[in-house]
Amino acid sequence: MGIINADLIVCGGGTAGLPAALAAARAGASVAVIEEDASLGGATADQYIQMFCGRPYQGILLELKEKTRSFAPTVRDNTFRSSAALLAYQEFFRGLPVTFHTRQRIVKVELNCSSIVAVESDTERFEGKAFIDATGDGSVAALAGIPFRFGREAASEFDEEFAPPAADRKIQRCTLMYTVKRLPDAPDADTRGIVLLDEDEGLIWGPSVVCGDTTDPSLLAKAQEEAFAMMPAEVERWRARGFFVSSVAPKIGVRESRRIAGLYTLSYHDIADQRVHPDSVCVVNYNIDPWDPDGNPMHDNRLKSTHMPDYEIPYRCMVNDKVDNLIVTGRCVSATHVAQSSLRVIGVVIPLGQAAGNAAYLAVRDGKAARDINAQELRDMQRKGGVRVSLAE
Numbered sequence: 001m002g003i004i005n006a007d008l009i010v011c012g013g014g015t016a017g018l019p020a021a022l023a024a025a026r027a028g029a030s031v032a033v034i035e036e037d038a039s040l041g042g043a044t045a046d047q048y049i050q051m052f053c054g055r056p057y058q059g060i061l062l063e064l065k066e067k068t069r070s071f072a073p074t075v076r077d078n079t080f081r082s083s084a085a086l087l088a089y090q091e092f093f094r095g096l097p098v099t100f101h102t103r104q105r106i107v108k109v110e111l112n113c114s115s116i117v118a119v120e121s122d123t124e125r126f127e128g129k130a131f132i133d134a135t136g137d138g139s140v141a142a143l144a145g146i147p148f149r150f151g152r153e154a155a156s157e158f159d160e161e162f163a164p165p166a167a168d169r170k171i172q173r174c175t176l177m178y179t180v181k182r183l184p185d186a187p188d189a190d191t192r193g194i195v196l197l198d199e200d201e202g203l204i205w206g207p208s209v210v211c212g213d214t215t216d217p218s219l220l221a222k223a224q225e226e227a228f229a230m231m232p233a234e235v236e237r238w239r240a241r242g243f244f245v246s247s248v249a250p251k252i253g254v255r256e257s258r259r260i261a262g263l264y265t266l267s268y269h270d271i272a273d274q275r276v277h278p279d280s281v282c283v284v285n286y287n288i289d290p291w292d293p294d295g296n297p298m299h300d301n302r303l304k305s306t307h308m309p310d311y312e313i314p315y316r317c318m319v320n321d322k323v324d325n326l327i328v329t330g331r332c333v334s335a336t337h338v339a340q341s342s343l344r345v346i347g348v349v350i351p352l353g354q355a356a357g358n359a360a361y362l363a364v365r366d367g368k369a370a371r372d373i374n375a376q377e378l379r380d381m382q383r384k385g386g387v388r389v390s391l392a393e
């Protein structure tokens, strides 16, 4: 088994993992990024998520938006091409002390007391001082024994009026994304309902299916099969409108799985009431957008049209009281099902990734547990990196 050593090990080279690695490396840490797939990029690459939801464009998110546009200039304002994002990151990482290890699925976490010593794939061992779980599913945190939430909280637990009366294990539906393009003999075909990437081609939120447990590979494979089985009808539907299906995402899109139990759980009222947190790492904005597990458009249609105000996300959502040197980022940070339906989008996940990278740098530099770093210094690093950290600013 080969041994790779770095200050920081980033587990998952996806939407949050790449900005985390970039922020830490820019600050001066050596970084190893581990990715189970053949390609980096995560959901933006293999689930075809190519639209920036969440505002404002800030920090690494803004850099990415501008750089992707320079690679694919015909793209519409809030969209990007997956390949352009990969090319952008390749430029961002040039000259920085970062190594990438694709086709390495983390299957084991080795702990010494309350610290992670190493994570392992079947063939490699990765040793570091700090670790970031950017797997989307909180897989490393789960392997390290950190408790997590799964499914919907009861409305009473966090006073969330849109949550169900009793807690359950239901999660948001999975969706197979695809693209459609105008047929050559239908230059005027109507593009309504398509998120256009450029003049002729756009994104479609395709078949949406229920998956009882998105951390179970066989259930997820079944969900994907079920969604793919609906594609012939989609092909016909679009042909009748003057389009052809130009590509289908290789993986079904997963909105939700584990959410780690952190020191703080972000809930609906943190967002709606604009709660202020002294350790806030970013100010963001996006609707509450839960894709109902039972197939209804929303838990409550009021949510769909309710625009949320700007809100703060505290660093405590990314750290826990069990493992000293692990920071969690991406869609699996500590939040309720309702709050996660807002923070899961790219425009939130990227500033959260940036925060994880900066925090890990501070933890390594100061030899501190991730939960004990100086939150004010972290906020300063975020600010310097172009991220708004306080509603008061």
Ligand SMILES: Cc1cc2nc3c(=O)[nH]c(=O)nc-3n(C[C@H](O)[C@H](O)[C@H](O)COP(=O)(O)OP(=O)(O)OC[C@H]3O[C@@H](n4cnc5c(N)ncnc54)[C@H](O)[C@@H]3O)c2cc1C
Pocket (backbone or CB within 6 Å): 011, 012, 013, 014, 015, 016, 017, 034, 035, 036, 037, 040, 041, 042, 043, 044, 047, 049, 050, 051, 052, 053, 054, 104, 105, 106, 107, 134, 135, 136, 137, 139, 174, 175, 176, 177, 252, 253, 254, 255, 329, 330, 331, 332, 344, 345, 346, 347, 349
């Ligand atoms: C259908 C759908 C549509 C969406 N539409 C939009 C949209 O239009 N705009 C928007 O902003 N957001 C959208 N989102 C949400 C957003 O794209 C995702 O929530 C976000 O990209 C997740 O980022 P992440 O870094 O947490 O996870 P990911 O980007 O999935 O990254 C996780 C990475 O970790 C890797 N990994 C996992 N386990 C392991 C392991 N054990 N070992 C090694 N590597 C591992 C994965 O392969 C992956 O590369 C959508 C989501 C879905 C499902």
